[in-house]
Amino acid sequence: MEYSVVVVDDHILLSQAIGGLVEAFDQFKVMYLCKNGQELIDALQNPKNIPDIVLMDVNMPILNGIETTAHLKDHFPEVKVLALSIEEDDATILKMLRAGAKGYLMKDVKKAELQEALLEVVENGYYHTNTVAKILVNSLRHKESSVLSLKEREIEFIQHACTEKTYREIADIMCLSPKTIEGYRDVLFEKLNLRNRTGLVIYAIKNKIFTP
Template sequence: MKTSIVIVDDHILIAKALSGILANFEQFEVLYECENGKELQERCQHPKNVPNVVLLDISMPIMDGFETAAWLKETYPEVLIMALSMQDDEHSLIKMIKSGAKGYLLKNVHPTVLADALNHLVKNGHYYPEWAASKVFSSICNEDKQSDKKDLFNNREKTFLRFTVTEMSYKEIANQMNCSTRTVEGYRDSLFEKLELKTRVGLAVYAIKNGFDS
């Protein structure tokens, strides 16, 4: 059975190009294209229009990718969301994961990378690019193993974890925690060691997965 896909992108040429590319892969079928999340909401009112995967642009008018992902997560949690972006910035990545995206892909990738990413998403339930530290995300997906490490954190490290999902710099986090930037970096390094992570993105995703963002 083919994996059904809906493309949500306000750039019509890009949406059509993606449809054309996916038509070359026998394992996928494009149900339809939408220009924004609002249109997707309207189309999904009919059960046959609910896809297996949504290729979701982040920057759109009326209802952007973040809002659309959050709506899909609440309304159709079984639908896998692959976020599409022109930029590899950490903020968008973290915010999209928090909103419900299970994958993140740059629009300038080769068609074979797109196919591989979608296959990985369908098979494993997640897909993240190289720059987002794939080892970080694959380890975080094992929530039971990671959750066991919560007891290793002291209260200050838990507080710091909550700040990792924000846009604050380490200096701004230090101001909020009434300590020096070097102390905050110490909390970061301690968590890196305890969680076997190497990037702030990894800490932020861990925080989101384990409820430290609330």
């Protein structure tokens, strides 16, 4: 069976080189190349242009890889995205995977590993290098540890903060001064790396501290 691949990268020569590598693999065929995510989304409006796999760069103008991957996850879930980037920081890798990418490779990947990754993605649904697997595990551990490090009163405050109550009303319910409640808020924002109350609500729901 032959699988179709689209390469999305704003560096034309690099995109062509990646396409040439893929063309050399027996089971894969390059359908076309795109310079950015918007160009890909426009092309996908034609059902004949929908590939099995997209090799996606992360940093691109107009529409980047993370935004494009999230769009594909929502509108073309059958298309599997394999990130191919020079970005190697943990935060970027996690954003790409959370957006829906099935794997993340560096652009200096060896030919044999690229072929293996493509095969794994179409046959098993994902491909994670040891580095990416460690990043995922560390992310899960961080989430667990952040929840475990919360004090009982902090959890109570979070649960109240997930409602429509004002901070002053929360202070009355918890029998604390508004200033103390503001202190809880500021400490939690810093501890959980959050910017606002909305982020606190999302965190609480994700970690099952609050059920809407």
